[in-house]
Amino acid sequence: xxxxxxxxxxxxxxxxxxxxxxxxxxxxxxxxxxxxxxxxxxxxxxxxxxxxxxxxxxxxxxxxxxxxxxxxxxxxxxxxxxxxxxxxxxxxxxxxxxxxxxxxxxxxxxxxxxxxxxxxxxxxxxxxxxxxxxxxxxxxxxxxxxxxxxxxxxxxxxxxxxxxxxxxxxxxxxxxxxxxxxxxxxxxxxxxxxxxxxxxxxxxxxxxxxxxxxxxxxxxxxxxxxxxxxxxxxxxxxxxxxxxxxxxxxxxxxxxxxxxxxxxxxxxxxxxxxxxxxxxxxxxxxxxxxxxxxxxxxxxxxxxxxxxxxxxxxxxxxxxxxxxxxxxxxxxxxxxxxxxxxxxxxxxxxxxxxxxxxxxxxxxxxxxxxxxxxxxxxxxxxxxxxxxxxxxxxxxxxxxxxxxxxxxxxxxxxx
Numbered sequence: 001x002x003x004x005x006x007x008x009x010x011x012x013x014x015x016x017x018x019x020x021x022x023x024x025x026x027x028x029x030x031x032x033x034x035x036x037x038x039x040x041x042x043x044x045x046x047x048x049x050x051x052x053x054x055x056x057x058x059x060x061x062x063x064x065x066x067x068x069x070x071x072x073x074x075x076x077x078x079x080x081x082x083x084x085x086x087x088x089x090x091x092x093x094x095x096x097x098x099x100x101x102x103x104x105x106x107x108x109x110x111x112x113x114x115x116x117x118x119x120x121x122x123x124x125x126x127x128x129x130x131x132x133x134x135x136x137x138x139x140x141x142x143x144x145x146x147x148x149x150x151x152x153x154x155x156x157x158x159x160x161x162x163x164x165x166x167x168x169x170x171x172x173x174x175x176x177x178x179x180x181x182x183x184x185x186x187x188x189x190x191x192x193x194x195x196x197x198x199x200x201x202x203x204x205x206x207x208x209x210x211x212x213x214x215x216x217x218x219x220x221x222x223x224x225x226x227x228x229x230x231x232x233x234x235x236x237x238x239x240x241x242x243x244x245x246x247x248x249x250x251x252x253x254x255x256x257x258x259x260x261x262x263x264x265x266x267x268x269x270x271x272x273x274x275x276x277x278x279x280x281x282x283x284x285x286x287x288x289x290x291x292x293x294x295x296x297x298x299x300x301x302x303x304x305x306x307x308x309x310x311x312x313x314x315x316x317x318x319x320x321x322x323x324x325x326x327x328x329x330x331x332x333x334x335x336x337x338x339x340x341x342x343x344x345x346x347x348x349x350x351x352x353x354x355x356x357x358x359x360x361x362x363x364x365x366x367x368x369x370x371x372x373x374x375x376x377x378x379x380x381x382x383x384x385x386x387x388x389x390x391x392x393x394x395x396x397x398x399x400x401x402x403x404x405x406x407x408x409x410x411x412x413x414x415x
Contacts, residue, residue, distance in 0.1 A: 254377065
């Protein structure tokens with residue numbers, strides 16, 4: 001078993017300053033920063049490229065489906081593997097693969113082979129890397145921070161993720177407008193190289209894993225993770241909020257390029273700026289949470305943040321001009337802040353150490369349920385238009401979330 005007591009003791013002092021001052025935390029935080037920029041930059045660029053190439057909202061949403069499919073297929077497997085194998089080693093392998101894929105896509109576009117199916121394949125590869133973020137990178141981040149400061153650490157990481165959702169689409173829109181898809185993938189390749197370098201600089205014993213067990217126990221580990229969650233109503237509700245968010249909330253992002261082109265008649269760089277405003281709201285919200293976390297109820301932030309997110313998504317379906325849409329998108333981001341900051345925090349807080357990898361894997365599996373949501377919004381946008389589709393999925397999600405909140409006893413429990 002890898003010893004992490006020295007790492008935990010090293011960061012036991014309270015406050016964000018001590019976290020940022022720790023070199024190990026900075027390295028894994030930088031991995032999140034660079035990989036996040038690459039993820040959200042790619043998502044916007046391939047969405048605009050797909051709509052410009054095909055004119056089909058469904059094929060735009062299909063890229064989000066392909067990106068999220070690995071989360072539902074492999075999320076629990078990666079989580080179980082993280083409890084028996086070095087998360088650092090697994091993360092290195094995933095990031096190297098991501099860099100190779102991005103470099104290959106850049107080369108194909110650069111040498112005159114642009115294709116919807118090329119970016120579709122790249123979306124699957126990006127989804128595989130995303131699958132590793134929750135059970136591997138955030139697991140390492142939590143182990144470095146220690147249980148005493150898991151809230152501020154995850155809050156800061158969520159704020160960083162929302163910063164990348166703000167800067168990534170903006171950079172992606174500008175690159176697409178001026179350099180094309182190959183320029184965007186050239187930048188993501190460089191970002192993944194930085195990520196690999198940062199993980200290599202982490203010590204081999206940076207994250208605690210269970211004692212080595214036979215590979216045949218992998219299926220047993222998965223069953224134990226599902227059984228543990230099934231016996232704990234609080235964990236089940238936490239996971240179900242993630243399902244609601246990803247089935248009826250997150251697929252909204254796939255429609256931003258479509259709304260920008262069809263409803264607002266914007267160029268790619270302006271679409272990127274509009275998407276950045278939504279992420280800007282999330283960044284402001286999560287940074288506030290990270291600084292003032294001790295004053296909040298974790299479950300309340302998680303649930304009511306998701307509720308606010310869905311309400312503002314519903315409002316975006318009625319916006320037909322740029323300024324009102326920008327204001328509402330900023331509100332969407334503020335709602336996202338409560339959800340994103342608390343998702344990892346709650347799981348890390350309620351899970352015993354030997355189950356954290358598996359439960360983070362279940363969270364990743366729940367995130368993968370967004371495949372269903374992307375199919376839902378894509379088909380409705382194809383048939384009824386993107387604005388109507390956005391309103392419908394938000395209304396569906398609000399009904400599901402209210403019903404879930406009625407039965408969640410721990411939601412009203414004091415922190």
